[in-house]
Amino acid sequence: MLIQALTLLALPRDPGETLRERGHGSDPRGLVDFWTSIAGGGDRAPHRRSGTDHPLVRKVADLCVESLVDRHPERRCWIDEREIVGRVGTVSPQPGIRRVQDSWLPASHGWAVLEPRAQRLLADVMLLLNLADRGRDSIERARRLTRASRPELPPCLTIDRTAMRVTLGRRQAHDVQPGSTCIDDCPFRLCPLPPKGDELPYQMEEVFCAHQIDLVGTWFRPGARADWQAVNRKDLRTFWHEMSERMAPAWRK
Structure with missing residues (x-):
């Protein structure tokens, strides 16, 4: 979110302004690399990417570079995960209309405005x-966040999503503590998701989850599949189908 905020601040006031040929603002890749190089560094000197950045942060950075180039951050950036997933959204692509807006991302901005790559990234x-x-114990939550801040992704996101146990209910589960359903050599120890009946800390709307099924169906197009997802296509569709059913409103269940 910080990289995206810096991207919005770096954009010019005029949406129609083209990229400069030289000087400050002419090298979006260099600017975004600088931001990622100083992240968490305190007083240390900046350094180029060393391969220790979080993989999802690197993907956000790549999308931000494109936003700085074509002046369309609404296709790849968001202000808050919880808010944008709860709103389908709309935004005008016309520079003449966008010029009179108070911000690059108006209040009407939602997940459907994002391009497919950004939608998949947001979902993961x-x-x-x-x-x-998640959880009320702040110490345990901090430990899980630390384990999640590794230069690779957990296998439940990359190769086998069954460990998240989307359909697991309280009555079925003997033990739903984080780490109880992880594969044996997983160093993250995060799975499963909170059981059905418990509200997810970051709510994911039914329509948003159902749309992820449609995105899996576009893998035949070049570059359509997220490069961190090695999950079997059928299994990934099943996962998002279960997620959409889980997030359906109570009156429909």
Whole structure:
């Protein structure tokens, strides 16, 4: 979110202003790399990417570079995960209309405005937050967030999503503590998701989850599949189908 906020601040006031040929603001990649190089560094000198950045942060950074180039952050950036997932949204692509807006991302901005790559990224960011940033014990939550801040992703996001146990209910579960359903060599120890009946810390709307099923169906197009997702296509569709059913309103269940 901080990288996205810096991206919005770095954009010019005029949406129609093109990228400068030289000087400050002419090298979006260099600017975003600088931001990621100083993250968490305190007083240390900045350094180029060393491969220790969080993989999802790197993906956000790549999308921010594109936003600085084409002046369309509404396609790739969001202000708050909880808010944007709860709103389908709309935004005008016309520079003439956008010029009179108070901000690059208006209040009407929602997840449907994002391009598919950003939608997939947002979905997996939400899943990881629901696994790590939960519970009332602040010490345990801090430990899970620390384990999640590694230069790789947990296997439940990359190769096998069954460990998250989307359909697991309180009555079925003998033990739903974080780490109880992880594969044996998983160093993250985050799964499963909170059981059905418990509200997810980061709510994911039914329509948003159902749309992820549609995105899986576009894998035949070049570059359509997220490069961190090695999950079997059928299994990924099943996962998002179960998630959409779980997030359906009570009156429909």
